[in-house]
Amino acid sequence: MTVDLRVQDIAQQIGERFPGAIEEASADSMVVKGEFIPSVGQFLKDTPRLDFDYLNCLVGTDYSDYIEVVYILESYKHNHRLVLKARAYDRDNPTLPSVVGLWRGADFQEREVYDLLGVTFAGHPNLKRIFLWEGFEGYPLRRDYL
Amino acid sequence: MKSLEEREEVIELETDPYVLNIGPHHPSTHGVFRMRVLFDGEVAVDVEPMLGYLHRGIEKLAETRTYTQAIPLTDRLDYLASMTNNVAYCMTAEKLAGIKVPERAEYIRVILSELMRVSSHIMALGFLMNDLGSLFTPLFYAAREREKLLDLFEMVSGQRLLYNYMRIGGVSQDVPERFVKKAQQFVDEFPGYLDEIDNLLTENEVFRMRAEGVGALSAEDAINYSCSGPVLRACGVNRDIRRDDPYSIYDRFDFDVVTGENGDVYDRYRVRLEEIRQSVRIVKQALRDLPGGEVQTKHAHFLRPPVGEAFSRIEAPKGELGFYLVSDNSIAPYRFHVRPPTLLNLSPLRDMIVGWKLADAILILGSIDIVLGEIDR
Numbered sequence: 042m043t044v045d046l047r048v049q050d051i052a053q054q055i056g057e058r059f060p061g062a063i064e065e066a067s068a069d070s071m072v073v074k075g076e077f078i079p080s081v082g083q084f085l086k087d088t089p090r091l092d093f094d095y096l097n098c099l100v101g102t103d104y105s106d107y108i109e110v111v112y113i114l115e116s117y118k119h120n121h122r123l124v125l126k127a128r129a130y131d132r133d134n135p136t137l138p139s140v141v142g143l144w145r146g147a148d149f150q151e152r153e154v155y156d157l158l159g160v161t162f163a164g165h166p167n168l169k170r171i172f173l174w175e176g177f178e179g180y181p182l183r184r185d186y187l
Numbered sequence: 188m189k190s191l192e193e194r195e196e197v198i199e200l201e202t203d204p205y206v207l208n209i210g211p212h213h214p215s216t217h218g219v220f221r222m223r224v225l226f227d228g229e230v231a232v233d234v235e236p237m238l239g240y241l242h243r244g245i246e247k248l249a250e251t252r253t254y255t256q257a258i259p260l261t262d263r264l265d266y267l268a269s270m271t272n273n274v275a276y277c278m279t280a281e282k283l284a285g286i287k288v289p290e291r292a293e294y295i296r297v298i299l300s301e302l303m304r305v306s307s308h309i310m311a312l313g314f315l316m317n318d319l320g321s322l323f324t325p326l327f328y329a330a331r332e333r334e335k336l337l338d339l340f341e342m343v344s345g346q347r348l349l350y351n352y353m354r355i356g357g358v359s360q361d362v363p364e365r366f367v368k369k370a371q372q373f374v375d376e377f378p379g380y381l382d383e384i385d386n387l388l389t390e391n392e393v394f395r396m397r398a399e400g401v402g403a404l405s406a407e408d409a410i411n412y413s414c415s416g417p418v419l420r421a422c423g424v425n426r427d428i429r430r431d432d433p434y435s436i437y438d439r440f441d442f443d444v445v446t447g448e449n450g451d452v453y454d455r456y457r458v459r460l461e462e463i464r465q466s467v468r469i470v471k472q473a474l475r476d477l478p479g480g481e482v483q484t485k486h487a488h489f490l491r492p493p494v495g496e497a498f499s500r501i502e503a504p505k506g507e508l509g510f511y512l513v514s515d516n517s518i519a520p521y522r523f524h525v526r527p528p529t530l531l532n533l534s535p536l537r538d539m540i541v542g543w544k545l546a547d548a549i550l551i552l553g554s555i556d557i558v559l560g561e562i563d564r
Contacts, residue, residue, distance in 0.1 A: 043432035094410050098498065098526040100511050111511070113498060117410060117424065120431055124498075146413025149238075149534050157246070172239035172563055181247050 044121040045069065051091070051123060055081055070111075070124035075137045078112075078127050079164075082143045085114060085123065092116045093123065096144035101154035103183045108135050108160055129160055139165040157182040202228045207545075211240045215318050215549045218559030222536070222552070229544045234537045238530075241563040249523035254280050254355060254490040257523060262349035264525060265561040267310055270303040270340070271503040273353035278434060279499045279510035280355045284492035289481045292357035293436045298370065298473045299343070299352070300501075301466040305377070306336040307504035308417075308459040308466075309384075311556040315456060316388065318553035319397055320546075328384055335373055342366050355490060357483030367474060374470050381463060389460065398453035402539040402551035405450065412535040415528050416506025417458045418555055422450030428502040435501075439476075440469045452554040459556075489518040496522075505529050505556055527561040 052066035055073070062077035073081050085093040093114040101110045112125040129135030139162035140147045151162040152171040159180035162168055170177065179186050204227045210216035219240035225233035245264065249257040261276040262269040274296050281288060288296075313329030337347045343362045344352035352359055388394055404414070409422040419426060427444040429437040445461040447454030492514040500509035506528025513522035532555050540548045 096413050097500075097507070098509055098511060098524075100522075100524045100526070102513055102522045102524075111496075113509075113511075117426060144413065145411050146531055146534060149530055170239075172242040174239070181244060 042120075043115065046091075046121050046123050048123070051085075055084065058084060064128070070126055072109075072126045072128060075127045075129060078125075079138050079140060079143065081125070082112075082140050085125075086143055090119075091123075092118050094118065096140070096146045096150075097122075099140075099147050099150035099154065101158040101160055101182070103158060105184055106130070108132070108158055108183075110137060110154060110160060112140070135160045136163055137161075138163050139168075141165055156180075159183065204232060209548070211237075215553065217314065217553070217557050220552075220557060220559055220562070222548075224540070224545075224548060226545065231540050231543060231545070231548055234540045234548070236533060236536055239563055241559045243564065245564045246523050246525065249520055251519060253518045254284075254492070254520060257520065258353065258355075259349070259351045261525075262351055263560055264527065264564065265307075265503065265505060265508070265529070265558045266348060267558055268303045268307040268504045269348065269350045270299045270352065271501060271508065273350065274300055274435075275499070275501045275503065275508045276510050277353045277355050278501065279497050279512050280490070280492070282499050283495065283497040283512050283514055284355070284486070284490055286356045286484055286486055288357055288435075289484060290436075290478050291361075291480045292482045294473050294477045295343075295358050295362055295482065296353065296435060297437065297440070298470055298477070299340070301470045301473070302336055302339060302370070302373075304466045304504040305463050306333050307556075308463050309333055311459055311504075312384065312388075312456065315452075315550070315553045315556075316394075318549050319394065321394070325384065325388060328380075328387070332377065332380055335377075339366065339370055339373065342369065354483055356486050357481070359483075361482045367477065370470065371474055374467050374474070377467060378464065381460070381467075385460060389457070395453060397547075397550065398456060398554075399451060400449065401452045401543060401547050402554060403449050403451040404535055404539055408535060408538060409450065412538075413531040414506070414535065415531065416502070416504070417455055417462065418450075418506065418532045420445060421447035421454035421458045423448050428500060428507055432500075434499065440472050442466075442469050452550055455554045455556075491516055491518055498526075500526065503528060505558065505561075506532055525561070525564060527564065529555065529557045530562045533557055533562065 048071050052063050052071045056063050065072040085091050093116050095115040097115045098113040107128040107130045109128050114123045154160050156170040207224050210221035211219040221237040223235045224231050245260050261272040264272045309329045313326035316325035341347050344350040406422040406424050409419050442465045445458050447458050494516050496513045498511045500507050509526030511524040512520050515521040539551050
């Protein structure tokens with residue numbers, strides 16, 4: 042059984058290591074400030090006890106006030122899971138750092154979020170539309186699109 | 188007269204690299220997939236997959252439908268394995284709404300999912316042989332077996348490709364009485380036919396020469412690229428959601444997780460072949476234990492799950508198929524996202540193909556077993 046790690050414990054460790062990184066921590070997920078995503082990701086991936094080597098799913102959702110990107114992380118070695126979130130508040134130019142350097146599985150998924158929700162992932166090596174054509178106007182999965 | 192070595196020096200050619208577009212309309216791309224491949228002579232030096240030719244906006248469409256109306260949309264993701272798509276979506280909606288599934292429905296789901304896996308894998312093997320240049324004979328052997336499975340699916344759902352059979356809280360209707368008998372007959376006879384395919388291909392000299400060592404992927408890379416399913420297990424990673432994060436009633440069945448060693452085309456073939464046998468094992472056990480009773484939990488016609496989000500995944504034939512749903516307590520999902528296994532299995536394509544020749548590139552793509560309905564959505 043894949044165990045969901047206790048978010049409070051991890052959030053405390055991250056809070057000690059990266060002061061101000063945690064925006065919010067609930068029972069099943071934690072929201073990390075956008076600029077801290079790569080360093081928190083590196084910490085989660087490299088700490089032997091955590092060892093999050095597998096990015097299961099990267100998905101974006103438009104909540105009108107902000108666009109939220111969810112990172113579902115897993116460890117194959119320890120068979121546990123953690124849900125990490127980051128929010129982009131600027132609707133005109135939402136930007137988050139890319140995690141392709143940590144998990145290359147993020148490549149297509151970040152391009153998908155960019156394509157359909159318009160979030161720019163800074164540092165992505167090949168950030169362009171993946172499903173829609175170049176020159177398509179708007180971001181279909183935003184709530185104000187149609 | 189010059190020796191061969193000397194002559195080769197003389198005729199050594201200067202070649203310019205050139206770009207070749209493979210697809211989108213090409214039989215070997217399994218749908219409308221396009222790769223831009225940069226070749227130097229016959230050897231690929233760079234690959235870029237171009238996606239989106241089958242993008243229908245399923246995620247957006249689902250936001251305008253009720254939870255039940257979204258089920259037919261999931262059929263159209265991986266259309267070679269519609270049953271498992273239905274199961275994955277219904278499981279996530281059940282998790283979101285807190286609905287329990289009756290025992291009999293769980294067994295029916297397992298039986299049909301595993302039969303679906305047999306059908307999907309056997310077609311993957313057939314198409315792989317087609318890509319290899321062994322035209323039609325293995326594919327027709329595979330299609331012959333799939334036909335029997337389609338008959339079984341038609342018996343329970345009335346459809347042969349897009350079943351729309353699962354419902355939130357169970358299945359749409361009970362299986363007919365003759366289904367159990369026919370399914371039993373299939374799992375009794377099928378291993379014999381599988382041996383036929385096994386004898387024809389597994390130790391085939393030509394196939395082994397073409398497939399062994401081709402398109403190899405290391406275990407670390409496969410995990411880093413978020414691969415799953417047979418592609419991941421062929422690299423030697425012992426991971427199967429059915430065993431490691433059991434959903435439904437998979438913890439009651441006895442089966443082995445099949446792994447390869449080298450992560451090459453040949454291992455992916457062998458893993459799929461062996462997984463078919465394991466699926467047949469599971470179906471046999473499930474048919475033996477199939478209980479009676481209800482097949483659907485009663486719930487409100489217009490489901491209004493509480494505000495929140497849910498992610499759940501299953502081991503679909505092609506890998507880990509997940510759904511991410513967000514509810515705002517209305518009758519339609521606020522967000523409907525599919526985590527498609529084949530899109531992520533496709534991400535190491537460049538690493539796999541670079542350095543191999545054109546004919547191998549076709550074979551490597553075939554061994555990933557992509558379905559564009561799921562990649563483009």
